[in-house]
Amino acid sequence: MSIALAPYAACDASSRGRKYPEAAPAYRSEYQRDRDRIVHCGAFRRLEYKTQVFVNHEGDLFRTRLTHSIEVAQIGRSIARTLNLNEDLTEAIALAHDLGHTPFGHSGQDALNACMHDYGGFEHNLQSLRVVDVLEERYAEFPGLNLTFETREGILKHCSLKNATELGDVGRRFIDKTQPPLEAQVANLADEIAYNNHDVDDGLRSGLINVEQLCDVRLFGEQYAEVMRRHPDIPERVRIHEIVRRMINYLVVDLVENSRRLLGEAGAVSIDDVRNSNNALIGFSAPVRAESLELKRFLREQLYNHYRVRRMTRKAELIVSDLFGVFMDDPRILPPQYHDKVRATPDSKTACARVVADYIAGMTDRYAIREHKRLHDPSETT
């Protein structure tokens, strides 16, 4: 059953198109084609072995960047469909939003950013755009995936003014202080809903945080009380899942209802009204935003900064910065497919650093660990 899109939703007819013009797809929408290209690209498959919070080999049940991205797409699509927005565009942005993540999650990105300090820095969000614009080499007629403007601007969630200027049209909204289409706003908040909730689930599974602590956090505590009232005798794992699914539902329902209100108040009747609005038109109500922030704070203090997570973080930083230093000292030991890229920029250390950063950022956790071992252990074959 196809449902009519709202007048302010993104659609093929209002798309700003692709950088390299292509004939319209025969049986798909433009955003479906974007989504399909993302699913078939190499960077997407590598998400399976990249850390969300827990390093991949710590356990088979923890989220990875891939399962995280799929959960973001699920939540985003369901919100988009309810609000009569473009589900395909929301899905494309959700599936691509973390393509630029380094191995080892945020610690890997922070380490690489520190290494790149004198060479323009490194930002995973910008890197996601670089992956789909430049680094994926799969098509005969254009570099990258040649995605639509709307998918690209949705991937670029935040951006410094300096980078925005260099990026041109897709960075324009950060200079003009305009809004991205609603589908990008939905994907952004679906990301937040997904990670807050799955990090509660993974954190409890790991034993690094516990239910008693979480009961002091309103969002969790309220759903805990409700589940205990309805189902006092269910097993612990089922109880946790019941709580998490209710938390997700609570946040999604609030987001949908509050966004409906915001859209009504703004009187938006076109995608241009959305772009020119002073504020985002997708958002939680103030009380629920506060609850979501409280949970975020709890996770930062109790989970992301737990000493066991920090120990893994430290190891990740050491590996990433060591790899960077070794390749910068002698770019000739990069894999052969990178040699031409380095040779093309013989006099520029900055350009060489970007090639090295692209190589490291593309690594999965296990590839980075293996590559590090290969470079340091003489008994390893190269």
Ligand code: MG
């Ligand atoms: Mg994410």
